[in-house]
Amino acid sequence: MSSSNTFQYALSSNNAWAGYKAHQNPQFFPKLAGGQSPEILWIGCSDSRCPETTILGMQPGDVFVHRNIANIVSPTDINTTAVIEYAVVHLGVKHIVLCGHSGCGGAAGALSDARIGGVLDTWLLPLKTVRFNHAEELDAITDEKERVVRIAQLNVEEGIKVLMNNATVREAIAERGLEVHGVFFDIGCGRIRELGCGTAHKFPAGDHVVRGKHGQLVFGQDGEAEIAAAQ
């Protein structure tokens, strides 16, 4: 497809989507126009393979979103900070989900010693620091893909620390039980898993169980999930 065709495609596809939504549910757009009350703030990577609302199986109005290069939460970045402030104070979201992903270009860039150029080296500095702090563990990983995965996970853990120490977030956790989750999206299988950082560890054992009719899914501390028979 030539590039002007893809452009036309996006606009005409929007037309079709709007028509479909309105046909299925005439109240869909009037309700959206009425305002937003999302329960989730998503902080993820700009990577085109991580469309948050789609991979979460959610609808317009459900997820407030900030996406940047390598889902970095930098303490003095006013862009991310303004998003957090707006979502937590003004919208009162119940969850903050910080999501890293496999095959992240930013994470791979931070593992290289080459200078990227422009402003990117400065933006990726927090990731470089993660690499420095975990050099031994990262260097021991022989598979390059796995090393990119591991630094991206460590990056989420670092981001969670910044989030948990943000004054606004701290207050909301203490006052109304705001939850902060570190998760990881595996592009190779399309699934998200919890990394067991954030507020999750504060909940007593058993709270991290997804109960089904015939079984239950248990999230362990390392994010491994197991299926057990229903009790």
Place this chain on the structure above:
Amino acid sequence: MFSTRLGLSPLLHSSKQASSALSRLAIPRTTPLRLTLPSATATPRRFCSSHRSADNKDGKKDITMYLQETHDKVFENNRSWAAEQVAKDPDFFKKLEAGQNPEYLWIGCSDSRIPAEQITGLQPGEAFVHRNIANLVCNTDLNVMSVIEYAVKHLKVKHIVVCGHYGCGGVKAAMTPKDLGLMNPWLRNIRDVYRLHEKELDAIPDEEARYERLVELNVYEQCRNVVKTAALQQSYAENGFPVIHGWVFNFRDGLLKDLNVDFETILKDIQKIYNLTA
């Protein structure tokens, strides 16, 4: 491995918890585009406000359970979505894993009602996305500048879309004479857009109409800010792309409006002062 173990759990999708959690959402679930979700038959059960009291132990447990439920729903939805993609195309995620080659950079508002991919029908892998409060492109913001640089220089996107929306809370907040603390430095950029177009905006008597026009002018000015970057100017001189588009999303009908931003003219216009091609 995690994924194969999870793949064994189709029964979990019929979880009662999940369907009651779904039924509580404000947006009707009757029209999933890509998913088959459990139908919401249970009556909505919202925890009563007295339960918010910190002394009320049971209440606190209730809230914890409620919070947990809404999060579980997300994981269940994600599993259904992943399974559905594989059912349609067994190699879907393998192809994605191989790398990204998006033609678009989308710079939009964080507002939950504008998921870029859903409203444009673009698939995973097709749009590189940055979303912030009121879709701003600020010169000193390394966050958005890194996104533009990466998208243009490394991914070589062909189109950059700045997408605003009517009813933007960020734009509204910037029109309010109020100290918003930490948000002041960010929202200040919208106040500056107003100042640039003060005459035109002041001449609009109806407040709602003035607000809508400010949303459009904000998109226009952010498009100009993209054109002012070195990455854009250099790539355009060399390759003839990317080109810039200014769009506004309207919640009332779900449609995107193309503001027909005159990219060539903007480029010529700004390069007298902001030329960074050398």
